[in-house]
Amino acid sequence: MRVRTLEIDGQMMTGAPGESIFNVAWNNGIHIPRMCHLGGLTDVGACRLCLVEVEGQSRLLPSCMTPVREGMVVRTNTPALQKHRKLIVELLLAERNHVCAVCVANGACELQDLATSLGVDHVRVRYRHPQCEVDLSHPRFGLDHNRCILCSRCVRVCDEVEGAHNWDIGHRGTNARVISDFGTAWGDSESCTSCGKCVQVCPTGALFSKGASVGEMRKDRSFLKYIVTAREKHQWIR
Amino acid sequence: MNIEELIETEQQERERQAGLRNRILCCSVAGCTAAAGSAAIRGSIEAAIQEQGLPGEVEVCGTGCLGLCGHAPCVRSANLNETYHDVTAADAPYLVRGDRSRFEGRTVRDTDAFYAGQCRVVLENAGRVDPERVLDYIAAGGYKGLLKVISEMTPFEVVEEIKKSGLRGRGGAGYPTGLKWELVARQESPVKYVICNADEGDPGAFMDRSVLEGDPHRVLEGMAIAAFAVGATQGYIYVRGESPLAVERVRTAIRQAEREGLLGNRVLDHNFQFRIDVRIGAGAYVCGEETALIASIEGQRGTPRPRPPYPPEKGLWGAPTLINNVETFANIAPIIRKGSAWYASMGTAASRGTKVYALAGRIAKPGLVEVPMGTPLRTILFDIAGGVPAGYAFKAAQTGGPAAGCIPAQHLDVPMEYESLQAIGSMIGSGGLIVVDNSVCMVDLARFFMEFCMDESCGKCIPCRAGTVQMHDTLDRIIKGRGSEADLDLLAELAGLMRATSLCGLGMAAPNPVMSTLRHFKDEYLAHIHEHRCLAGSCTPREEVALV
Structure with missing residues (x-):
């Protein structure tokens, strides 16, 4: 296998053909911000946080979906990119009701961590304060649309790893919501296997285990690596 | 059908049509049928042909858009090379007889500016061919x-x-x-x-x-x-x-x-x-x-x-x-x-051929026109489409719908081609041309297009999903007289983000109407912000005082 040699933020790196810029950077200690990407799931390029500058390209490219090429020169953290990322996080925080102080995921929230690391100390756009529902119909888990950022990780893990496809995105624009089955209550879902994978991959407090109080929800994603590795190496049939 | 049969069919049909005394073609696209009932008119013409004993000599059929959609329904008389607009069922016998005096003031000849100024390639069969045959x-x-x-x-x-x-x-x-x-x-x-x-x-x-x-x-x-x-x-x-x-x-x-x-x-x-x-x-x-x-x-x-x-x-x-x-x-x-x-050979060096435009808004002859690329906007709007009706003044033309920008009066002579429009912050887009007169507030127009993009955003990527909402709210604030100059900076910043980072063209282009109106009509924005008034007089911004 021929490796691809490229430059990311001034460092020379190598990646396998077809590997994404994001992965190569991550493996070499450069952590590009992201919300929708999660190793093991297919990428959708929706959050626009992992956009990077590639020399010779007029547009910014999503690093999670751009395969490395020989001789590529990539910049992942220019002032322009920082500015864009900050504003994207501000838009996310203003879009729904992200009130960390009363959130189950407080202290273990990817959105919170990202806002801190990007230096988002205030939000310049107006908070929208929409009225969002909370679905507590499932016996073990809850879905709080107030905290959802529509990263669609739950949709993909349910479809690709669990194989149930309980989740999908319904409606459009700012009214888009994660929906269970065809928009029924989660507790009435016929496809949900109650495996809880969606809860574990959710980056915020939108999906949580019942019984977790403020700041108590901790997510465990070790299962994902285990399953995906086993699948890739065909360990199931041994 | 093989090749010989195709050529033979063409010959036969041509001869058949040449043998007719006249063909009367009623526009049968949605603007004339649904909105103005050209199907009923076609029926009356059919009846008039029977009445005058001319079946086999005069034929009536449907055809593509004759272009004068604002004066529907339109009917064309093939051998007279004339198109009549605002036709009613009562006109049918005159159409069949070929009585032109009846249509005085409602006739557009092929030699008139409306048709002579155009160059029809895509629309070449409109007025010649029945879409259903x-x-x-x-x-x-x-x-x-x-x-x-x-x-x-x-x-x-x-x-x-x-x-x-x-x-x-x-x-x-x-x-x-x-x-x-x-x-x-x-x-x-x-x-x-x-x-x-x-x-x-x-x-x-x-x-x-x-x-x-x-x-x-x-x-x-x-x-x-x-x-x-x-x-x-x-x-x-x-x-x-x-x-x-x-x-x-x-x-x-x-x-x-x-x-x-x-x-x-x-x-x-x-x-x-x-x-x-x-x-x-x-x-x-x-x-x-x-x-x-x-x-x-x-x-x-x-x-x-x-x-x-x-x-x-x-x-x-x-x-x-x-x-x-x-x-x-x-x-x-x-x-x-x-x-x-x-x-x-048609058009300009970088933009060849012709382009169809859909004219709408405050214009004498709303409808479809096709002109070579590079035709000045003034020629399209004023020479071909008859300009802005009396009592109104041209203010701007919005090209390319919610993805593009407006062209103000000082740029009326811009050649309509890809690069020239880009240079003044607009684009041809798909070819919609909405003419706006002095009574329209440009901030309100920008808000209208932003509302459209907000409603039509799919919600997948954040810059478009949340950016359109924030831009729309900011414009709304300005219109209602509660905006500040900082809001203009916010609009510019959101526009920059959406253009650079949106996933698809919808989000990338959504800020265009705002940025182009800000470029050409900044005074209207400032009047809303500082004086709480609308220069066009169409919206009533007023500082609301909370008395709580």
């Missing part, structure tokens, strides 16, 4: 382009011919059509697709719908030529469900073409197969974006995906896919028939 299309030289490529040319030569013509995609982005075809043709794949994007959704734009309703065979022929050039065997026309007549006409045309052997397993009895199916969209604006359109055909949620890979590499069901707009396909047959040199 394939024989009519054949008599007008139809399917001759397909015949030529199948019997005389190699796929490579077809691609080269389109490249030489200089045709650029008419859907809005203006990508060179020949290059796109070449990309698909080069792919090695047993399965390839050709898709016609008929998901026209810009407010005020109705070119593609009119072409499909008025001359559907032209689009089928263009697609078949494209399929031959790139090596595809299956095509799809993605039409939005809001155009039921277009869907019906296209389906009729496909059926006729299949029956005549112009589509199907052996096209024109040659070793070339091509089928076309219709897919109906549910009216999401974003489904006009090519990757969202493909997802929609596949039965998925109509959301775009990042490009690259572009559809020529990985499109419908992962196969190489050629996707062009209706108007682009409508240009193909004439280019093949008359040669690329003829096509390239």
Whole structure:
């Protein structure tokens, strides 16, 4: 296998053909911000946080979906990119009701961590304060649309790893919501296997285990690596 | 039908039409039928023909858009070379008799500026061909382009011919059509697709719908030529469900073409197969974006995906896919028939050929016009379409719907072509032209387009989903007199983010109307902010005082 040699933020790196810029950077200690990407799931390029500058390209490219090429020169953290990322996080925080102080995921929230690391100390756009529902119909888990950022990780893990496809995105624009089955209550879902994978991959407090109080929800994603590795190496049939 | 039969059919139909004393053609696209009842008028003309004992001598049939949509219904008398507008059922006997005095003040001759100023390629059959009769299309030289490529040319030569013509995609982005075809043709794949994007959704734009309703065979022929050039065997026309007549006409045309052997397993009895199916969209604006359109055909949620890979590499069901707009396909047959040199002789160096515009808003003759690329906006609006009605003053023209910008009065002489419009912060887009007069507030106009984009955003990527909402709210605040100058900076910053980071063209282009009105009409924004008043007098901004 021929490796691809490229430059990311001034460092020379190598990646396998077809590997994404994001992965190569991550493996070499450069952590590009992201919300929708999660190793093991297919990428959708929706959050626009992992956009990077590639020399010779007029547009910014999503690093999670751009395969490395020989001789590529990539910049992942220019002032322009920082500015864009900050504003994207501000838009996310203003879009729904992200009130960390009363959130189950407080202290273990990817959105919170990202806002801190990007230096988002205030939000310049107006908070929208929409009225969002909370679905507590499932016996073990809850879905709080107030905290959802529509990263669609739950949709993909349910479809690709669990194989149930309980989740999908319904409606459009700012009214888009994660929906269970065809928009029924989660507790009435016929496809949900109650495996809880969606809860574990959710980056915020939108999906949580019942019984977790403020700041108590901790997510465990070790299962994902285990399953995906086993699948890739065909360990199931041994 | 084989090649000899096609030529023979053309001859016979031509002779039949030449033997008639007159043909009366009623516009039968949606603007004239649904809105103004041209079908009933057609019935009265039919009755008048019977009454005057002229069946077999005078014929009445439907035809494509005659262009004067604001004065529907329109009827054309073929041997008099005249078009009459605002026709009523009572006019029928006069039409049959050829009594021209009745239509004084309602007549537009072919030599009048409205038609003489135009250059019709895409619309060449409007007023000549009945969209529901394939024989009519054949008599007008139809399917001759397909015949030529199948019997005389190699796929490579077809691609080269389109490249030489200089045709650029008419859907809005203006990508060179020949290059796109070449990309698909080069792919090695047993399965390839050709898709016609008929998901026209810009407010005020109705070119593609009119072409499909008025001359559907032209689009089928263009697609078949494209399929031959790139090596595809299956095509799809993605039409939005809001155009039921277009869907019906296209389906009729496909059926006729299949029956005549112009589509199907052996096209024109040659070793070339091509089928076309219709897919109906549910009216999401974003489904006009090519990757969202493909997802929609596949039965998925109509959301775009990042490009690259572009559809020529990985499109419908992962196969190489050629996707062009209706108007682009409508240009193909004439280019093949008359040669690329003829096509390239029209327009400007960078933008060849002609462009159809849909005129709407405060204009004397709203409707469809087709002019060479590079025609000054003033010529289109004032010489051809009769200018702004008395009592109003021209303020701006919004080109290309919610994706483009406005052209103010000082730029009226701008040549309408891709690069010149870009230079003044607008673009041709799909070809909608909305004329705005002095009574319209430009901030309000910007808010209208932003509201459209906000409603039509699919919600997949954050800059578009949340950015459109924030921009809309900021504009709303300014209009209501609660804005500040800091809001203008916020608008600029949000616009910068959306342009640079949105996933698809919808989010990237959504800020354009705001930024272009800010560029040309900043005084109106400032008047709302500082003086709490609207310069156009159309909105009533007032500082609301909370008394709590």
